[in-house]
Amino acid sequence: LSEAADGAGAGNRTVFGIIIGTGMGAGIVVDGKVIGGRHSIAGEWGHTPLPWVRMEEFPLPKCFCGNEGCLERYLCGPELAKDxxxxxxxxxxxxxxxxxxGDIAAIGALDRYMDRFSRACALTINFLDPDIIVLGGGVSxxxxxxERVPPLLARHVITPTCTTPIVRNKHGDSSGVRGAAWLWDVAE
Structure with a gap:
């Protein structure tokens, strides 16, 4: 909410914010309002399955939530470090x-990461079509x-041209607490 209100996503109608750190999460803001959904799980991006899974990605990793192949098991910081x-x-x-x-292991891990992250973002663009995607957390x-993810989106986004910007947050580590403060204002 902080980034949508007066941060990197300000002035955009639909903002999808992703936190990538020790774990993963996301949030959806439309017209200045946080979208929670019927079960208050809207934006539970980390436990969405990795889309367009490739043969070499099997078997899918088991997640602590009980599912297999969750984005968090591929895209959070500790998983990138492990890769x-x-x-x-x-x-x-x-x-x-x-x-x-020239570290071959680092090159391979980043190549796989960018490919997987682009697939996850493309899925989000296909079903939500946000005006902007704002990233936060350590991996951001x-x-x-x-540099690398935007050109990869075209492989999976269904529109012929994808211009959805993916940007770094403006408020850094303070963004979460700022968002909580904005929620207080919205609730009044």
Missing amino acids: WKGVGHHNTAGIEEAAAA NLDSIY
């Missing part, structure tokens, strides 16, 4: 630098997301 450095690693710091220096600090 890069193996089980037991949780930190993605330095992955872009390692890839730029990867510059390569903003």
Whole structure:
């Protein structure tokens, strides 16, 4: 809500905000109102299955929610770190630098990440068609997301041209608490 009200998504009618850190989550704001849905699960993006699964992605990883193949099991920070450095690693710091220096494992992990993230965003664009996608959380600090993902969207978005911007949040780590404050204002 913070980013939709006066942050990176301000001035857009439909804002889809994604938090990518230790876990994942998302939120939908339309005309300044948070969309919760009938069961208050609208935007539960982390537990949406990875779309357009490839053969090499089987078997699908089991998620703590009980389902298999959830986005969180591919796209949160610890999963990217595990893909890069193996089980037991949780930190993605330095992955872009390692890839730029020719680290094959970092290059492969980032390639897979960008492909999967673009598929997840394309699915969201196909069913919600947001005016903008705003990213937050630690993984949103990867510059390569903003360079590499937009050109990949066309493979799965059903419109001939996809111009949905994917942008970094404006308010950083304060965005969540700012959004809570905005909810207080909206409730009054």
